[in-house]
Amino acid sequence: MRTRIFSVLCENVAGVMMRVSRCFTRRQINMDSITVGIEPSGLARIIILFQADDKMTAFMRKILLRLEPILEVQVLEPENSIAREICLFKTRKLEEEEMSETIRLVQSAGGKVLEIREGSLIGEIGGNHEEVERLLSSLGQGMLKEVARSGQVYLSRNNRGSS
Amino acid sequence: MKEITGAAALVSALKSEGVRHIFGIPGGAIIPVYDVLYEEPSVRHILVRHEQAAAHAADGYARALGKPGVCMATSGPGACNLVTGILNAYMDSSPVVAITGQVPTSFLGTDAFQEADLLSLMLPITKHNFLVKSVQELVEAVRKAFQIAMAGRPGPVHIDLPRDVQTSKAEVKIPAEVLRRRKERYEPDPHRVEEAVKLIEEAERPVLFAGGGVIWSGASPELVELAELLGAPVVTSLMGKGSIPEDHPLSLGMLGMHGRRAANLAVTECDLLIGVGVRFSDRSTGDARHFAPKAKIIHIDVDSVEIGKLVRADVPIVGDAKRTLREILKALRARAKRGVRSEWRERILQMRREFAPKMDYDDVPLKPQRVIKEIMEVLDEDSVVVTEVGQCQMWAAHYYTVRGPRKFISSGGLGTMGFGFPASLGAKVALPHTKVVDVAGDGSFLMNSQELATAVENEINVVCCIFDNSYLGMVKQWQDLFYGGRRSQTYLGKSPDFVKLAEAYGAWGDRVTRPGEMAPKLREALKCGKPAVLDVVIDPEEHVLPMVPAGGKLDQMIVGD
Numbered sequence: 069m070r071t072r073i074f075s076v077l078c079e080n081v082a083g084v085m086m087r088v089s090r091c092f093t094r095r096q097i098n099m100d101s102i103t104v105g106i107e108p109s110g111l112a113r114i115i116i117l118f119q120a121d122d123k124m125t126a127f128m129r130k131i132l133l134r135l136e137p138i139l140e141v142q143v144l145e146p147e148n149s150i151a152r153e154i155c156l157f158k159t160r161k162l163e164e165e166e167m168s169e170t171i172r173l174v175q176s177a178g179g180k181v182l183e184i185r186e187g188s189l190i191g192e193i194g195g196n197h198e199e200v201e202r203l204l205s206s207l208g209q210g211m212l213k214e215v216a217r218s219g220q221v222y223l224s225r226n227n228r229g230s231s
Numbered sequence: 232m233k234e235i236t237g238a239a240a241l242v243s244a245l246k247s248e249g250v251r252h253i254f255g256i257p258g259g260a261i262i263p264v265y266d267v268l269y270e271e272p273s274v275r276h277i278l279v280r281h282e283q284a285a286a287h288a289a290d291g292y293a294r295a296l297g298k299p300g301v302c303m304a305t306s307g308p309g310a311c312n313l314v315t316g317i318l319n320a321y322m323d324s325s326p327v328v329a330i331t332g333q334v335p336t337s338f339l340g341t342d343a344f345q346e347a348d349l350l351s352l353m354l355p356i357t358k359h360n361f362l363v364k365s366v367q368e369l370v371e372a373v374r375k376a377f378q379i380a381m382a383g384r385p386g387p388v389h390i391d392l393p394r395d396v397q398t399s400k401a402e403v404k405i406p407a408e409v410l411r412r413r414k415e416r417y418e419p420d421p422h423r424v425e426e427a428v429k430l431i432e433e434a435e436r437p438v439l440f441a442g443g444g445v446i447w448s449g450a451s452p453e454l455v456e457l458a459e460l461l462g463a464p465v466v467t468s469l470m471g472k473g474s475i476p477e478d479h480p481l482s483l484g485m486l487g488m489h490g491r492r493a494a495n496l497a498v499t500e501c502d503l504l505i506g507v508g509v510r511f512s513d514r515s516t517g518d519a520r521h522f523a524p525k526a527k528i529i530h531i532d533v534d535s536v537e538i539g540k541l542v543r544a545d546v547p548i549v550g551d552a553k554r555t556l557r558e559i560l561k562a563l564r565a566r567a568k569r570g571v572r573s574e575w576r577e578r579i580l581q582m583r584r585e586f587a588p589k590m591d592y593d594d595v596p597l598k599p600q601r602v603i604k605e606i607m608e609v610l611d612e613d614s615v616v617v618t619e620v621g622q623c624q625m626w627a628a629h630y631y632t633v634r635g636p637r638k639f640i641s642s643g644g645l646g647t648m649g650f651g652f653p654a655s656l657g658a659k660v661a662l663p664h665t666k667v668v669d670v671a672g673d674g675s676f677l678m679n680s681q682e683l684a685t686a687v688e689n690e691i692n693v694v695c696c697i698f699d700n701s702y703l704g705m706v707k708q709w710q711d712l713f714y715g716g717r718r719s720q721t722y723l724g725k726s727p728d729f730v731k732l733a734e735a736y737g738a739w740g741d742r743v744t745r746p747g748e749m750a751p752k753l754r755e756a757l758k759c760g761k762p763a764v765l766d767v768v769i770d771p772e773e774h775v776l777p778m779v780p781a782g783g784k785l786d787q788m789i790v791g792d
Contacts, residue, residue: 082362083350090355123539130536136359136379 071100072118072125073144073222079137080112088114088138091131095124103219111139115221142224149222154194155204158214161187170207177203188213232404237366238263238397240405241330242271244373247405250274250301252292252660254285258305260345261332263397277660277689280681282309284653286316287679289327291654294640295615296661297447299326299380306332307345310391311352315647318356320387322644323470324443326380327387328373329353335395336364349391358386364393366401374406383417383551384534385447417533419550419558426546427505427529428562434503434527436575437463440486440515443470443643444508444532444552446636451475453556454507460563462571463505464579466494468515469643471508473633476612480580487515488779489625493582495785498523500578506530508552511542512644513781521784531555588630593746596770599623599698603630605749606668606696609757614666615640615658617693619651619675622704625775627670649678655693656686666757669695674703674723683736686762694756694763696749697729700771708774712789733764743767 078084085104092099100117107113120128129141162170170189171181179193193203197220204215235243241264245253253276257265268276279285282304289300304310310331320327334343353360359379361372369392376388431437445454451474458465458481465475466486475482486494498504504526509515511530516522519541530537530544531552538547548555563569592598603626610616612634618624618641633639640658642650655669669676676697686693698704707721733740739759743749749767756763776791 083354086351087354094355127536127540134534134536 069119069121072120073146073149074114074116074129074132075142075144075222075224076114076116076132076138077107077140078112078114078135079139080106080110081137084112084137085114087135088116088132091128091135092116092118095128097124097128101219103221105221115219117220144222144224148226149224151196151220151222152194153197153200153220154192154218155200156182156190156192156216157204157207157212159189159191159207159211160213162189170211173206174203177206179203232402234400234402235366236263236267236398236400237369237392238267240366240370240401240403241373241392241397242267242274244370244405245301246273248373248377249298252277253301253303254279254288254292254657255303256280256282256285256305256309258309258332258345260306260334260394261303261309261392261397263394264303264330264332264392276303277656277685277691279653279685281679282312283316283649284656284679284682284685286313286327286329287319287647287650287653288657288660289329290316290320290323290325290650291617291640291657292661293320293325293327293385293657294654295637295658297637299328299377300657301328301330303330304332305345306334306349307347310349311347314352314356315645317353317387317389319642319645319647319650321356321358323642324385324447325387326385328376328380329387329389331389331391332397333362333391333393336393337395339393349389353389353391356387357389360389360391362391362393363396366396366399366403369396370403370405384444384532416535416549417551417554419531419548419555421558423546423548424555424558424562427548427559428566430503430527430529430546431461431505431559431563432566432569435572436501436578437461437503437505437572438497438501438523438526439463439465440467440498440504440506440509441465441471441474442468442507442509445471445474446508448508448533448552448554449636450507450553450556451636453553453560455479457556457560460560460571462573462576464497466490466498468509468512469628469641472628472639472641473636476634477632478634480583483579483583485628486785488517488781489629489775489777490515490779490785491588491629492586492777492788492790493579495779495788496582496586497579499525499784499786501526504528506532506542507556508532510537510540513541514643516542517779517783517785590630594770595745596768597744597746597749599626599769599773600630601746602696602698602743602749602767602769603627603670605747606670606753607632608750609753610666610668612638614638614668615655615662617641617651617655617658617667617669619669619671620646620648621672621675622700622708622775623670623672623675623698624651625705626698629775631670648675650675652676652679652695653682655695656682656691659691659693667693668753669693671695671697672704673697673699673701673729676729680732683733683738683762683764687737692760692762694753694765696753696765696767698769699729699766700769700773701725702771704771705775711774712778713780729764729766737761739763741765
């Protein structure tokens with residue numbers, strides 16, 4: 069068992085996420101992450117991360133390909149793909165000293181301060197999963213009031229993904 | 232171009248798909264469609280008495296004819312009653328197109344009267360489903376639905392049709408062809424075929440294992456030719472029954488839990504198993520780890536999901552059964568002829584003789600085997616036998632000799648009690664000049680016996696042979712074998728009197744209690760000009776044997792006398 073990444077190209081029709089996600093639920097697989105975006109062609113690309121062994125991964129790929137709106141399922145490997153995630157976060161009300169330390173932390177981690185309002189900071193960190201995790205843990209649970217994460221998106225480095 | 236209503240567009244789209252029959256029940260949310268059907272002479276609507284029967288009838292129709300069957304219902308409860316039938320069709324890969332009314336689009340999601348979230352309900356039990364929002368979408372959905380239902384591995388498709396779409400008017404064009412961007416893989420990979428041929432040539436004791444895919448792809452001639460070329464026996468799944476005429480010397484009948492001993496032993500002894508259009512269900516394989524333990528396995532299926540799912544495949548071939556078998560035959564013929572494996576063939580013929588099922592009982596109460604024997608005396612090779620689910624089904628599957636594809640129709644994957652009778656009505660509508668017999672149990676028959684009204688009113692003259700043992704027989708059998716004979720809630724008692732029940736509906740009814748009565752009474756029933764019910768009183772103590780307990784090994788069967 070390890071993390072698997074599917075990049076699923078499908079028609080952008082109502083219910084397609086439900087069609088895809090139930091295939092995982094039915095096989096007792098909890099998705100780590102699922103994101104969807106529309107490509108310029110009008111087709112949707114869904115990126116799914118989940119834990120499975122080789123056999124289940126191959127099986128799930130075939131299961132998804134059987135769905136009518138699905139056109140292509142690439143199995144991405146981390147070494148052959150670029151991964152990104154974006155995370156927005158809001159801190160609790162901070163004292164002045166805490167605020168400057170937080171700004172320093174965010175900036176040194178490659179994040180951005182987007183807004184400071186009534187002593188609370190809203191920031192952004194983008195990058196790979198580990199970079200996001202690192203900043204969030206260094207800020208600490210006590211500091212963060214609200215966190216919104218995009219989920220991980222992957223893009224194959226190859227012209228064709230390994231599928 | 233003239234503007235037409237969604238309802239009219241639906242009916243003309245169905246006509247352009249060649250639909251001649253619809254099984255259904257109207258209701259509030261689909262009245263506009265029925266209003267169009269009112270003056271449509273080329274589509275015959277068969278009014279059933281419960282929507283579940285509409286789905287099963289469409290399923291039986293599809294299986295008998297090899298073309299999609301259509302069922303129709305209203306929103307909410309009507310559509311929900313279709314669910315079991317649609318899932319049944321899905322599990323057995325039967326092309327059913329279901330059309331249901333839905334509340335108007337502006338009411339969707341408001342818990343309106345007779346609203347059900349059918350997009351969600353039908354999604355996991357169909358190949359695909361549509362909720363259409365406009366008249367143009369509707370005609371495209373119909374075209375797609377029929378294509379999807381028949382493409383590759385067949386299966387059901389559902390179209391949900393809000394009431395306002397039925398009544399709104401639009402100019403529509405019925406599309407000639409809806410392009411499918413994704414193509415099914417019908418042609419086998421030539422490298423895989425080559426690997427398969429190599430294994431076949433090396434094999435000393437090959438067995439062909441045929442499933443419903445052989446029937447749907449029309450591959451029976453190729454299957455028989457391959458069997459004869461190799462001198463290899465053919466065993467089948469329940470769905471594959473009839474893929475080879477079962478009176479063929481190389482046919483060993485059905486394998487599995489209630490399969491024939493010869494079939495199960497052949498699979499256990501073989502050194503090569505060629506699975507064609509089968510999904511290796513647990514009812515066929517028993518313990519999958521010990522299935523065909525000495526064999527290499529070639530698995531041919533049009534649905535790649537099935538390959539390697541339950542049983543390892545040494546040579547997986549994704550492809551249509553007919554095309555793949557043709558390629559294999561072509562390659563085998565081109566090579567030096569290996570010829571028939573005569574030793575193996577002898578062993579097969581010997582097993583066929585040794586384990587020929589015993590059917591000539593003279594007991595009273597009647598033994599079911601004897602009843603099947605007499606049914607076989609009456610029916611010809613074109614006749615269609617449909618079954619309910621349970622003991623009656625397994626007796627039919629085990630003992631009845633089917634002589635061609637589409638002549639044996641049964642609920643396999645879902646095992647739906649109540650399937651047989653409405654499915655037999657569908658089969659009879661599809662093949663009005665063919666004898667259609669439902670082999671039923673008393674428990675199963677009662678789950679859709681209201682369809683006697685449908686049969687009588689529409690003059691669908693099937694004969695229902697109720698193997699009446701006053702029990703939910705298969706559950707009782709498990710209780711007897713595995714629960715110390717504690718027959719919890721399986722005794723059904725003596726009610727109803729099935730002869731009187733038949734007569735109450737205006738059908739013909741009679742009772743069979745003694746050896747020698749079944750054949751003449753079945754002949755009479757088939758000629759009576761009405762739907763008929765034969766209440767066949769059988770021995771309530773009789774089990775379906777041999778039996779491989781669930782998860783057991785195929786060569787370790789519980790055998791009878």
